[in-house]
Each structure stands twice: as structure tokens, then as C-alpha cells.
Amino acid sequence: MSQVMDEIEECVPALRRYARALTHDPDRADDLVQDSLERAIRKRGLWQPSGSVRSWVFRILLNVHRNELRRLRRAFTPVSLEALPGGEPAGLDVQPGRLALAETARAMQALPAEQREVLLLVAVEEMSYAEAAAVLSIPLGTLMSRLARARAALRHMTETGAPKLRAVK
């Protein structure tokens, strides 16, 4: 039991990174991680040794995140991207290519959620396609087509400039 706890603990830095990239909001991201940890700890007896603890806790985090988005969507009207403050999101301290980073950050927020979830698992969390598909509970083929669409959309948005960004529904 405490071995599972230790393995969950090892995932926390990566969970924070993924949550931050999904939400672009440090406070909401850590709330999301905390909720996910609570749920994982409560359900750790249900964890199946057939998969990795990492893909299991990432799957929990995504479920918590999607539930929260559904709740927010009911409670608030979505804000268009144009209404968001410009510049890069908080927490960036990278000097070279600041503009490209800021542009990519904005483009990431404009991506459909399902494409953003896939691209971040592959590019930032560096998961294998099989593990990412397991986290998202989708077939490998679906994962690959979302990944290809995410990359094409991101490329299109960053190469044609920010004014062409469209608000996501």
C-alpha cells in the first residue's frame, strides 16, 4: 500500500506540470492536482497492477479536470480569446524566443481540449503512444489522428500569427 503511495508521490511534479499546461493557471493547477491526489489516495485499493501508477493518476487528473470544465461551462459564459490579457502566462522565465513561447502558449489555449491533452502527454510528458492512449482511454488510431490534428493546428496558428486565433467554444 505504501509503495503505491510512494509511486503516486513520484508523479506529483509531472502532474503539476501537466495541470499547469492544461489550465495555464498556477492556483487552479495545484487545486486540480490536490483533488486528483485525494481521489487517487482514496481509491488506491482499486488500482490495477496491469498498468502503471503514472498512467492511472494521469487518467484521474484528466477526469477531475474534465468534470471541473463541465461545471465551469454550466456556471459561466466562455470568454473569447481576444478578451484574454496578452503576453505570456505567469511562471515563464525562459529568455530566448520569448515571442515564440508566448505565441505557442496562446495557441495551446485555443486548441480543442482533446487535442491539447494528447499533444501535452506526448511532447511534454514524453509518454509512449500506447501509454498516452491508456491515459486517455482511447484507441491508438484515435490518439494518432488527434496528435496529427493538434500539430497541424498549432503550426497553422503560430505561423499565421495571433490575430487569426479563434475563440474556442
Added chain:
Amino acid sequence: MSSEEHNITPHDLHAYADGLLDGPARAAVEAYLAQNPAAADEVEGWKRQNETLRALYGHVAAEPVPAHLNVYRVERESRIKAMRWSRMAAAAVILLGLGTAAGWYGRGSFAAGVPAQVALVDEAMEAHRVYSGEVAHPVEVWAGEKDHLQTWLSKRLARTLAVPDLKAAGLDLVGGRLLPAASGPAAQFMYEDDAGHRVTLYIIPAQEGRETSFRYASLDRLEAFFWTDETISCALVGDLPRARLQEIATQAYKQLG
């Protein structure tokens, strides 16, 4: 073109960009890209995207993990939370019984009203348990500084609070304190009778300004009367007979209203 090159799929190109290929598979993609500048350009773009995304978000995993996200601490705290929930559920059962008896169950406000009231009673009872048995520091501000107590807590709750005088019910003011409630600041006034029985009055700013009549809850030998007027929600808690507590609550209600 060799037959191997014909077999290069988009899957292979993505896997190559993501560094998931090695050995012959990797060499085959490299050979293909050398012959296909458009594909090479696209794959190069994907690799740049990966690098940009890692530059954007990678630093978060290197930050020290905040103490409240330590898994053992989360585990401890969710156990405490689960205990609070089971207590609140017990209080809710009592409230449900009351609501039904009062014919209040049919009203549309029932579902919305109950959780806030349950939280109020739960917090008030918990605060009573913690402080009523305290010998050295039952209050932050003693009755000798009643005017200061009244000004201070009125300011913190952003409501005009008149500390009720319950001498007619045989109770002397001990003092009061500021407490953190789920919804913000809360005030607690403590009273004591000749026999040393303590009664506490717990007050939070009213959430939706919907007035309610007196209601009653009982849990673990503690009794509580609670109500909401236009600006505040109150709960009077004590280990006293119900009729006596109701008499005290009525006096407090009149002076606070």
C-alpha cells in the same frame, strides 16, 4: 525508392519526431526524409513544437512541490475531511426529519437551503466543542472589553453585531473570538451560567438573505438552535435541556434582530 521507404507511415514520422524510434526503424525514416524535403520540413516543425512546449511548461516539474501536495499530508487531511462529512451527514438526517415535520419539505428552497444550514450547525458545534471546555483561553477578548469585542467582530463580519445580554436567562458573557468558517470569518460569543455550563453563539454573515424560522438540531449530546435573519446566520449551541436552550435562543434572536 526501396520497398522499406514505401512502408513509412505518418505514425512513423510522428514517432521519429518524438524520439520513439531507434535502430533500423529510425534509419528507415531518416532515409525517407532525405528523399522527401516537404516531409522533412514538417517533421522538423514538429520537433521545434516539442522543444517550445517543453520550454514553456518543463520548468514546473523542477519547482519544489508545495507542502500541501505531499501525498501523506493529503491522505491525512482527506481522512479528517471524511470524518467531518460523516458528522455533517448525521446532522443532515436530523434536519431532514425536522423539515418534514414542519411541512417545509415541499418548499422549493429546501434543497438549496439545507447544505448551508448543515454547514453552519456543523461549524458551530465543532467550535463549541473546541472552546467551551477550554480553561485558560476560552475566548480571545474577555467580557471586560465588551465594546471592543463588539466593534472588532462587527468590522470583521461587515455586519452590525450587538452582543446579546442574556442575564435574564441566567447567563453571563465570558467573551468572544473570531473564527474561520468555510464561507469566511465567523464570530463566537461565549456565555456561562452559575453552574459553569457554557453556551456559545456562533454567527456568520448570511449568504442569500433568506430569513428562516428557528430550527433545531441535536448531535452527540449537543443541542443547537439556528436561524437566519436578513444579515446574519446564527447558531446557539449548548449541552442544556432543549426548552432552556430555546428560551435563550429567543432572547438572543430578539437582541440581534
